[in-house]
Amino acid sequence: MDKAIVVNNLTKRFGNFTAVDNISFEVEKGEVFGFLGANGAGKTTAMRMLCGLVKPTLGEATVAGFDIRRQSEKIKKNIGYMSQKFALYEDLKVWENIKLFAGIYGIKRKEIIPKTNELLAELGFESERNTYVKELPLGWRQKLAFSVAIFHEPKVLFLDEPTGGVDPITRRQFWEMIAQTAERGITVFVTTHYMDEAEYCNRVSIMVDGKIEALDTPRALKERFNSNSIDDIFYQLARKAQRQAD
């Protein structure tokens, strides 16, 4: 199994509205895959289907080798998830958050303590062990949330706009963390609104009105569209959208 994600003709309709319209793509193991699209383009719905939260109307897909229709429980055990909205439980302390999610993913108690220490040391957060998450600056929270999302060694990591509202320095550090994660063989599936971040991805796809309009390495895309920035390509494609962003 070298493909982390395989998507074949995936469609999701809500009544008359086709949120995701017949998309197909594959993501290699250990790849950083950028999933771009304007608000309302269908990114979130596609991601929710891959996480096993929503059943597709048509088509198939596998994540980490498991079928999204029939094996959503197995998928949930093998993925990590982090979103911009989610910055851990604010009224829990740093170590309580780590312990909670470790417990949810069934990590054994005696493994949790050394792994927690290791994680805090890596982030340089040792002194913040007993701090409430609400007292941490946003950038720190996002880094911590990221570490918690990969705490259980998932095969695929889904990041939903992970750097929203974070300062440029932290964003940079964040992408370093993503690169290190990919080097460990964890596939990273990431959505973002920052087009400069697309440059850090191995490949990017651009979604417009529920369809994937472009999918390639950043360099190949730039050659094909004869442009020198992903931002420009995104603008060319997204401008054609018929749908209103929500």
Add this chain to the structure above:
Amino acid sequence: MKKLFPFIKKEFLHVLRDTWTMMIILVLPVVMMLLFGYAVTNEIRDTNIGVLDLSKDNISASIIERVQQSEYFTLKHNYNSYHEIEPSFRKSEVGLVVVFDEDFSNNLLHKGKAELQIVADATDPNTAKTLVNYISSIAAQSLMELNKNNPKPMQITPELKLLYNPLMKSSYNFVPAVMGFIVILICTMMTSITIVREKERGTIEMLLVSPTKPIMIIISKLSPFFVVSIINIITIFLVSYFIMNVPVLGNIFVIGGVSLIFLLVALSLGLLFSTIAHSQLEALLYSGMIFLMPTTLLSGMLFPIESMPLFLQAIAQAMPAKWFIDAMRKLMIMGVDAKYVLKEVLVLTFMAITFMTISLKLFKKRL
């Protein structure tokens, strides 16, 4: 089960660390008990009254003495004629006047029957009615003593018979009502708000993409409020029994059992509102305005259902708290056997099963 534990612990931490929640949970029941018990009471104390005693004999004197002794009345005026009564009312000197006519004792002794005239300020009809009832029952008590040594029983009209709550102490009645209110407030309102809070902040997504089963999320979400409500019910019991001296006549296990069923109804309603609402404000609106308010007004907590218009009576039947309060009043104050609350228990059980099924289905579907 092993995975359930970290979840439950998390939910308890959320509740314990939220100062406002803790305040509502711990302080509110006691405050409400004290408010209802001492301030917002239907009981009337120290009402100024006047007496016009034209009979002037032992019997009238003994009744007047008794009235004076009671904690409800203070004798302010002794009139000599009917003409003095109205001006006294106008000056708000008295709230009630008792009149013994000239033949009062005579009628009582010879006909075995006499009329006691009670004049009350009916600007506030409820108060007036309560006062009249107090006087009547005091007069009846005096008479009972007289009758002890009298082979021919005597009677004063209007005859009034008050069951279970002879002096109409309101504290007896409001205890079940406060229990009902607190359970609805904490189980329904707080539950719906905390679940929606997690939806609003997006943290619930994280739980949903984890291998956790929705049912585990639900159980852990409900558990702190379940425990807290049990503690509250016990607190209310202790306060009412030891501080307010409300008798608890019924079987304590039956009372506990009925409370548990009602807790489940309230929790499942909280779950239901949380699946419908998208924001904490909306959840507050549903559970507070649309549910808690009619519950307070229509479940017989404050106003008797019997005196409502028919269509409101019909709505009252749909209020879970109505059935709980009915059952509790019967069990605690009347001290009846479990079989007399069978109807209430069945209705509550039916509600618990229905709401739980609907909300579990909706909860899974919506997320």
